[in-house]
Amino acid sequence: MTRVASKAMALTIVFAMSGLAAAARADGPGGDACAANLTPDGKAIYAVTVAANPTPETLRSVVERETRSLAMADKIGRGDARENAVAAGKCVEIGLQ
Numbered sequence: 001m002t003r004v005a006s007k008a009m010a011l012t013i014v015f016a017m018s019g020l021a022a023a024a025r026a027d028g029p030g031g032d033a034c035a036a037n038l039t040p041d042g043k044a045i046y047a048v049t050v051a052a053n054p055t056p057e058t059l060r061s062v063v064e065r066e067t068r069s070l071a072m073a074d075k076i077g078r079g080d081a082r083e084n085a086v087a088a089g090k091c092v093e094i095g096l097q
Contacts, residue, residue, distance in 0.1 A: 031095020038087055041076040045088035056096055063089040 035046040045067050054062035067085040070076045076084065 028095040028097070030097065031091050031093075034091035034094050035088070038091065039080070039084055041070075041080060042084040042088045042091075044070055044076055045085055046091050049088060049092050050095065054092065054096075056093070059089060059093060059096070063092065 031046075031050070035043055038046060045063065048066045048070065049059075049063050052062050052066060063085050067076070067081055067088075071078045071081045
C-alpha cells in the first residue's frame, strides 16, 4: 500500500469513527422533545443518564444506576422512581436512534 493510500485510509477511518460517535449521542432532538413531557423527577433522570453517554447496549444499566443514585441522595422521590426511570429511559432510547 502506498503512503498516500495509507493516509487516505487512516483519514477515512477517523471520519467514520467520528460519525459513529456523533450518531451514538443520547441527546438527540427526539429524546429532548420526549423529555419535555416527563415529570420533574423523570427530567432529572433523563439529564443524568444523557450526561453519562450510554450506548444502546448499556442504556438499561446506566438508567438503573443513575436512578438509584438520585433516589438514594433524595434528589428524586423513591415511590415513583421506577415509573420515572422507565419513561426517561424510553426518551434516552429515542435520542439514541
